[in-house]
Every structure is written in C-alpha cells, then in structure tokens.
Amino acid sequence: MIFTKDSTFLNLVRGEREHENYGVTHTIKHVFVDEKEKNLLLGCYKFDCRVCGNTKLRRVLSLGYQPLANNLLKTKDEKCELYPLEVNYCDNCFNCQLSVAVDPKKMFNNYLYTSSTSKTFRNHFINAANKYIKELKLKAKKSYIIDVGSNDGIALKPFKDLGFKNILGIEPAKNLSKLANKNKIKTYNGFLTKKNIKKIKKNADLILASNVFAHSDNLKEMAQCMLNLLSKKGTIIIEVQYLLRTLKDLTFDNIYHEHYNYWSLTSLNNFFKQFDAKIYKAEEVNTHGGSIRVFIKKGKNIKVEGSVKKILIDEEKYGIKKFKTYQDFGKKVYDIRKNVIKKINDIKKRGDKIIGYGSPAKATTALNFFGISDELEFVIEDNKLKQGKFIPGVKIPIQDKSKIQDNNNTMLVLAWNFFKEIKSKNSHLSKKIINIKDLEK
Numbered sequence: 001m002i003f004t005k006d007s008t009f010l011n012l013v014r015g016e017r018e019h020e021n022y023g024v025t026h027t028i029k030h031v032f033v034d035e036k037e038k039n040l041l042l043g044c045y046k047f048d049c050r051v052c053g054n055t056k057l058r059r060v061l062s063l064g065y066q067p068l069a070n071n072l073l074k075t076k077d078e079k080c081e082l083y084p085l086e087v088n089y090c091d092n093c094f095n096c097q098l099s100v101a102v103d104p105k106k107m108f109n110n111y112l113y114t115s116s117t118s119k120t121f122r123n124h125f126i127n128a129a130n131k132y133i134k135e136l137k138l139k140a141k142k143s144y145i146i147d148v149g150s151n152d153g154i155a156l157k158p159f160k161d162l163g164f165k166n167i168l169g170i171e172p173a174k175n176l177s178k179l180a181n182k183n184k185i186k187t188y189n190g191f192l193t194k195k196n197i198k199k200i201k202k203n204a205d206l207i208l209a210s211n212v213f214a215h216s217d218n219l220k221e222m223a224q225c226m227l228n229l230l231s232k233k234g235t236i237i238i239e240v241q242y243l244l245r246t247l248k249d250l251t252f253d254n255i256y257h258e259h260y261n262y263w264s265l266t267s268l269n270n271f272f273k274q275f276d277a278k279i280y281k282a283e284e285v286n287t288h289g290g291s292i293r294v295f296i297k298k299g300k301n302i303k304v305e306g307s308v309k310k311i312l313i314d315e316e317k318y319g320i321k322k323f324k325t326y327q328d329f330g331k332k333v334y335d336i337r338k339n340v341i342k343k344i345n346d347i348k349k350r351g352d353k354i355i356g357y358g359s360p361a362k363a364t365t366a367l368n369f370f371g372i373s374d375e376l377e378f379v380i381e382d383n384k385l386k387q388g389k390f391i392p393g394v395k396i397p398i399q400d401k402s403k404i405q406d407n408n409n410t411m412l413v414l415a416w417n418f419f420k421e422i423k424s425k426n427s428h429l430s431k432k433i434i435n436i437k438d439l440e441k
C-alpha cells in the first residue's frame with residue numbers, strides 16, 4: 001500500500017476511546033470540514049425527499065461548489081457565498097432535488113432577471129393567454145386570474161391587453177413588483193405562503209405558475225396556497241422545467257440553486273396525489289430549453305385526458321424510474337466539460353478573442369462548472385439591470401454591446417435558448433457566432 005504525504009489516518013480502534021489520553025495523544029483531531037462550512041451545510045442540507053419524505057436519497061450529479069447563479073457581483077472583488085450544487089434522486093417517488101435548499105430571501109428579494117427582455121418569451125405568453133382564454137372559456141369581464149411568481153407581469157400583460165380587469169400578480173422581488181405595478185399590472189409583493197394568502201382575494205378562475213414551481217423548498221405549502229386561492233371549478237396551470245428534457249438534452253446548466261426541484265410528470269403526479277386535486281392534462285412546451293405544462297383541477301373525480309397517460313408511458317420507457325438513467329446522465333455531463341474546455345482552448349490557440357453573449361443563470365452554472373473565466377473578455381447583456389456587474393464565481397464582467405470595438409471576435413452565445421434571436425440581431429458585431437451547446441459534443 002502506498003501512502004502519500006497528505007494521506008489521512010483515522011484511528012477507529014474501539015478500545016482507544018477508554019484511554020485517558022483519548023483525543024489528546026492517541027487520536028489526533030483532523031478537520032475535514034471547517035466550522036463555517038459545517039454550519040452552512042447543516043443550515044441548508046435537505047435530507048428528505050420533498051415529495052414523499054424518503055431519507056435514502058441517491059446522488060446523481062455534483063457540479064461542485066457554486067455561487068447563487070443570479071446574484072451578480074457589483075464589483076469584481078465582492079465576496080459571494082458558495083454552496084454545493086448537487087442533484088439527488090429518490091427511488092421511492094422518482095423525484096429529483098438539490099442536496100441543499102438555500103434561503104429563498106438570498107435569491108428572490110431583488111431579482112435582476114426580467115422576463116419581458118426577451119421577445120421569444122413575450123410571444124410565448126401571448127400565445128399561452130389566447131390558448132387559455134379559448135380552452136377554459138375565460139371572460140374578460142368576469143374571470144379572475146392570478147399569476148404566481150409574476151416577475152414583471154409578462155404573463156398577465158396579454159390578458160390586460162385583451163381587456164381583462166381582474167388580474168393579480170404575486171411576486172416576492174420588490175423591484176419587479178414595483179415595476180409591474182407601475183405598468184398597471186396589479187401585483188402583490190411577497191412569497192405565496194399561508195400567512196400571506198390572507199391578504200389575497202380568493203376564488204380565482206385561473207392560477208398560473210410559470211417557471212416558479214421548482215423555486216421553493218416548501219412546494220407543498222405553495223401548492224396548498226394555490227388550491228386555497230382557486231375557485232371550485234378553476235384551473236391551475238403550472239409550467240416548469242422538464243426533467244426528461246434535461247436528461248435527454250443534457251441541459252445540466254438548468255441546474256442552479258433557485259431550482260430546488262426537478263420535475264417529471266411521473267413525480268408531479270405523485271406529488272399531487274397527496275392533495276384533493278388532479279393533473280388532468282399535460283403537454284411539453286419549448287421555454288427554458290424544455291418545460292412541461294400541467295393542468296390541475298380540484299377534486300379526485302376529474303376526467304384525465306390521454307395526454308397524461310401518454311407522457312407517463314414515454315417517461316417510463318426512457319427510464320425515469322431507473323437510477324441508471326441518472327447515473328448515465330451524470331457521466332455524460334462530465335464528458336461535456338472535457339469537450340468544452342478543449343474547444344475553448346483551441347479557439348484561444350488560434351489567437352481569437354472570445355466574447356460571451358447573455359448572462360442567464362445557466363451561464364453561471366456552466367462557466368463555473370467548466371472553470372472558464374479569463375478565457376472570455378467580457379459578456380454582452382441586453383438587460384440594463386445586469387450591465388456593469390460580474391458573473392459570480394468566474395468574475396467575468398457584463399457589458400453593453402457598445403463595448404465591442406470590431407467584429408474580429410468569436411461570439412459565444414451563453415443564453416443558448418435564444419441563439420437564433422441573438423444571432424440574427426448581432427451578425428454585424430462578430431465574424432463568428434457560435435452556440436455554447438455546439439462545443440459540448
């Protein structure tokens with residue numbers, strides 16, 4: 001057996017504990033985890049499955065210690081907290097969740113991501129509103145619509161434009177709720193909690209929760225609150241990042257601390273079984289690199305449409321209930337890192353300047369996981385709230401387009417879900433625009 005200089009020897013001999021010098025001369029204390037880190041981990045570690053309470057969870061993937069993805073730095077030297085970014089899997093109900101649950105106030109009180117920045121996204125919600133009005137027979141004068149995690153009001157604006165008066169956003173970020181109210185979209189500033197719903201008008205005909213149903217440790221409370229606010233015949237529509245797509249497309253960069261949970265229809269269905277409610281319809285949508293949209297009504301005797309059964313079968317066929325599926329995913333993600341680092345180095349060897357485009361949360365995850373930092377000159381961002389700041393961890397400056405002096409650069413699109421939109425608008429700024437996803441293979 002070979003021992004290296006930093007090998008650690010542990011004295012596990014039982015009898016030694018009886019020795020009067022135990023812990024003094026016979027067993028030397030060795031610190032694996034320092035006090036600060038121990039407290040941080042104990043303060044937020046999630047031991048039990050959020051859906052079923054199982055405590056025997058299995059590790060799928062570790063992306064290392066990472067900063068909170070959307071907490072951009074104001075200065076390059078600003079300190080930021082790092083937390084483990086790891087996904088665990090539950091054998092019992094097939095739920096995936098992060099190993100830690102970070103205090104939401106650290107992430108959502110001041111939120112720089114404004115949904116309406118993207119035209120693709122605005123159109124998505126215009127189409128969604130028209131579809132719901134038609135399918136659920138909503139009436140401009142009568143129907144009451146709530147949007148949970150309403151951001152700057154993007155999902156409610158199309159309803160407002162169509163004459164709906166009775167709309168309400170619920171948004172924890174002060175800056176965003178202020179912005180929405182300024183734009184005449186009535187918005188309650190706060191989290192959706194049992195305490196806060198006392199201040200909110202009940203009997204909603206439609207409750208929307210888009211890209212928010214993974215954004216809380218306490219999703220049971222969130223679901224219960226939505227059901228309490230819903231009228232007897234009302235509908236809840238949840239749109240959330242879809243685990244099956246993440247597994248299939250290897251979009252590991254959709255993993256960050258704001259996303260506490262990773263849903264398949266299988267696990268969502270298991271989750272809603274504990275309430276007096278049912279998922280009666282499901283469909284895939286394109287947002288955020290692949291999401292699933294589920295329709296829920298109160299009661300157990302709701303007729304379930306064929307779409308639910310079809311997706312459940314597809315998920316099972318893919319292996320959503322087999323741990324091996326998740327292990328394979330983990331292995332492929334580590335291969336991606338190797339490939340990207342090699343290709344970035346190849347570009348640098350050619351002497352090309354690389355400029356990033358977009359600073360979404362997924363870019364923080366990917367760049368920190370890859371360990372790519374000085375390789376990028378800076379990152380361009382259209383969202384004015386983000387300009388002048390730095391991507392946490394890797395500390396890459398975020399700039400306005402005017403910072404680009406000539407087109408002699410390779411532009412690496414980090415906001416890959418808007419690749420087409422970005423490429424068509426910016427071809428004059430770069431001789432070569434590439435999608436970061438294309439470096440992964």
Ligand SMILES: [Zn+2]
Nearest residue numbers: 049052090093
């Ligand atoms: Zn579980």
